[in-house]
Amino acid sequence: MVQKIDMRSTLLSLTILFVGVFIWHAATHVPDTGPTGVELSQGEMDTLLGKNMLSEDIEYYATQGVEFAQLEQIASLNLSRSMIEAAGGIQALGISAPDENSAPAPGSLFPSPTQIGKELWATIADPFYVAGTNDMGFGIQMGYSLLRVLIGYSLSAAVAIPLGFLIGMSPMFYKALDPFIQVLKPISPLAWMPIALFTIGDSELSSIFVIFICSLWPMLTNTAFGVANVRSDWVNVARTHELSTTKTALTVILPAAAPTIITGMRISIGIAWLVIVAAEMLVGGTGIGYVVWNEWNGLRLDRMIVAILLIGVVGMLLDAAFARLQRAVAYAE
Amino acid sequence: MTKPFLSVELLTQQFPDGAGDTLTVFENATFSVAEGEFVCILGHSGCGKSTIMNVLAGLAEPTSGTVIMDGEEISGPSLDRGVVFQNYSLLPWLSALKNVMFGVAARHPDWSKSEVQAHSEKYLAMVGLDGDAIHRKPSQLSGGMRQRVSIARAFANHPKLLLLDEPFGALDALTRGTIQDELLKIWNGTNQTVFMITHDIDEAILLADRILLMTNGPFARVAEAVEITIPRPRRREEIIDHPNYYAIRNHLVHFLGSRSKELAGQSSGSGANSPETIRIDRTEKDTPETDDDPTHQAHLRAVNE
Numbered sequence: 318m319v320q321k322i323d324m325r326s327t328l329l330s331l332t333i334l335f336v337g338v339f340i341w342h343a344a345t346h347v348p349d350t351g352p353t354g355v356e357l358s359q360g361e362m363d364t365l366l367g368k369n370m371l372s373e374d375i376e377y378y379a380t381q382g383v384e385f386a387q388l389e390q391i392a393s394l395n396l397s398r399s400m401i402e403a404a405g406g407i408q409a410l411g412i413s414a415p416d417e418n419s420a421p422a423p424g425s426l427f428p429s430p431t432q433i434g435k436e437l438w439a440t441i442a443d444p445f446y447v448a449g450t451n452d453m454g455f456g457i458q459m460g461y462s463l464l465r466v467l468i469g470y471s472l473s474a475a476v477a478i479p480l481g482f483l484i485g486m487s488p489m490f491y492k493a494l495d496p497f498i499q500v501l502k503p504i505s506p507l508a509w510m511p512i513a514l515f516t517i518g519d520s521e522l523s524s525i526f527v528i529f530i531c532s533l534w535p536m537l538t539n540t541a542f543g544v545a546n547v548r549s550d551w552v553n554v555a556r557t558h559e560l561s562t563t564k565t566a567l568t569v570i571l572p573a574a575a576p577t578i579i580t581g582m583r584i585s586i587g588i589a590w591l592v593i594v595a596a597e598m599l600v601g602g603t604g605i606g607y608v609v610w611n612e613w614n615g616l617r618l619d620r621m622i623v624a625i626l627l628i629g630v631v632g633m634l635l636d637a638a639f640a641r642l643q644r645a646v647a648y649a650e
Numbered sequence: 651m652t653k654p655f656l657s658v659e660l661l662t663q664q665f666p667d668g669a670g671d672t673l674t675v676f677e678n679a680t681f682s683v684a685e686g687e688f689v690c691i692l693g694h695s696g697c698g699k700s701t702i703m704n705v706l707a708g709l710a711e712p713t714s715g716t717v718i719m720d721g722e723e724i725s726g727p728s729l730d731r732g733v734v735f736q737n738y739s740l741l742p743w744l745s746a747l748k749n750v751m752f753g754v755a756a757r758h759p760d761w762s763k764s765e766v767q768a769h770s771e772k773y774l775a776m777v778g779l780d781g782d783a784i785h786r787k788p789s790q791l792s793g794g795m796r797q798r799v800s801i802a803r804a805f806a807n808h809p810k811l812l813l814l815d816e817p818f819g820a821l822d823a824l825t826r827g828t829i830q831d832e833l834l835k836i837w838n839g840t841n842q843t844v845f846m847i848t849h850d851i852d853e854a855i856l857l858a859d860r861i862l863l864m865t866n867g868p869f870a871r872v873a874e875a876v877e878i879t880i881p882r883p884r885r886r887e888e889i890i891d892h893p894n895y896y897a898i899r900n901h902l903v904h905f906l907g908s909r910s911k912e913l914a915g916q917s918s919g920s921g922a923n924s925p926e927t928i929r930i931d932r933t934e935k936d937t938p939e940t941d942d943d944p945t946h947q948a949h950l951r952a953v954n955e
Contacts, residue, residue: 550735551739551741553707553709553727553739554741556708556726556727557708557709557727557729557732558756559727559729559756560756568752575743646743648743648789649742649789650742
């Protein structure tokens with residue numbers, strides 16, 4: 318039964334993917350980028366023939382998309398087609414004519430799935446190239462972002478979890494710190510950015526600080542909640558076994574509250590990954606968030622979309638890692 | 651008379667009743683337990699049995715009164731008083747073995763891990779748990795098995811006083827029977843002092859040396875201490891044929907059925923509320939043979955302590 322559901326869900330996922338890609342493809346498809354032929358009226362034809370231009374040459378250039386005005390210029394050169402070609406074509410002689418690049422694109426400017434696929438493949442094939450400050454492999458940029466998240470998040474966990482224990486175990490501390498937490502928690506992480514930039518000065522450290530502050534609250538409140546709600550029976554077991562407060566915290570309360578704490582950490586890593594992209598857009602320099610903004614400014618939508626896609630994949634992997642950790646500490650009552 | 655092993659003196663417990671007044675659960679309760687004695691306490695819900703248990707365990711502070719065990723006043727929980735809780739209170743993230751080891755390691759911090767494990771396995775085997783089962787988590791064990799682990803954890807620590815808070819209350823009748831037998835088997839080999847709360851009259855008669863009877867609350871008191879005059883070792887299918895069995899049982903049923911209510915509900919002033927010792931023994935030759943009502947006063951030998 319489960320297998321059947323798994324199979325069906327996979328089938329449905331693939332269908333949605335294919336339909337989505339197909340709609341994307343259809344919306345961005347450019348059918349033919351070559352020049353379209355020009356239809357000449359009988360009067361224009363007669364004028365050109367009157368200037369001693371061969372009818373087969375007129376027909377040839379017209380199908381190349383050369384307009385009447387330019388055809389008149391060609392006629393006034395009074396050269397045969399073979400001579401023009403030998404001189405390097407009409408463009409070489411200073412007459413503007415459409416080529417493959419100047420043909421108007423009938424479709425959208427938005428990159429098609431095939432373009433994204435190509436760009437994605439190029440990124441995967443060479444993720445760590447450095448060709449200049451604004452042209453680095455996405456692997457390197459992703460590394461910058463991950464490093465910032467790692468530092469900010471670790472600092473945050475080092476503060477939030479012990480503090481959460483304190484708040485959870487002591488009603489006095491809970492009451493004393495609760496107003497501050499309630500006011501600071503709803504502040505958007507990016508609102509801290511100007512304060513950080515002004516006080517810290519360094520943009521690198523500022524984005525790490527923003528990661529720190531946005532990861533703090535879910536971990537803090539979840540740890541405090543988990544610790545405060547450990548079943549009193551288990552605490553009584555620790556008490557009747559004369560365990561010290563530290564030992565009780567480590568051997569009874571920590572494993573009992575671990576699932577709630579990890580849930581908080583999982584929420585935090587998600588928020589940290591959301592915020593780093595926005596923070597890097599703001600401060601610039603390096604990082605995958607900066608890449609998105611940089612490629613947008615350069616109108617390389619294909620590279621921008623690949624970067625966005627990679628942000629999603631890395632976020633998913635981070636979440637999956639914490640989901641695994643969550644399963645490891647889970648227990649059934 | 652020598653000083654009893656455990657003596658509860660003038661114990662009073664009051665709680666705020668939510669309307670600004672105080673609710674007196676029990677007042678000036680005074681009783682004692684001898685070393686190696688198995689005492690059961692019987693009474694209706696709300697009479698404060700569990701509160702007495704929590705005070706003895708050191709998990710709750712009485713409003714007034716003292717508990718003296720082995721010459722020392724109780725304050726706070728201690729490894730000398732092991733507790734088996736009604737809901738097992740096993741740590742769900744540890745296996746059965748690790749749960750017992752948790753207790754043993756707390757009792758003997760100087761032991762090596764292998765010593766702790768060997769000791770724990772021995773006590774798990776005593777309650778009939780061995781092999782694969784001891785490596786399972788509590789959620790993978792049946793209710794009866796969980797309570798066995800809990801009992802093993804308590805016995806393994808050799809507490810001076812073992813407190814059992816309705817340990818079989820959540821089990822079905824058949825499982826309850828087997829675990830009662832196992833408890834008796836372990837207890838026979840130890841000389842362990844046990845104080846147990848129960849709702850089950852037959853369980854109390856099977857296990858106890860003495861049964862304390864509590865009246866209904868508020869102002870509950872330990873009204874009687876009934877001696878179980880049935881020789882040990884006891885087996886459940888044999889004791890029912892003992893001449894004292896139904897006499898004692900009827901007395902208990904009468905007490906819980908009507909007298910617990912009649913005796914309930916008044917503040918008794920400042921005097922100590924000691925239980926009246928009741929001894930029912932049909933095997934003694936000098937007992938006059940009368941009607942079968944065990945509450946009949948002529949039939950009872952009431953001895954005040």
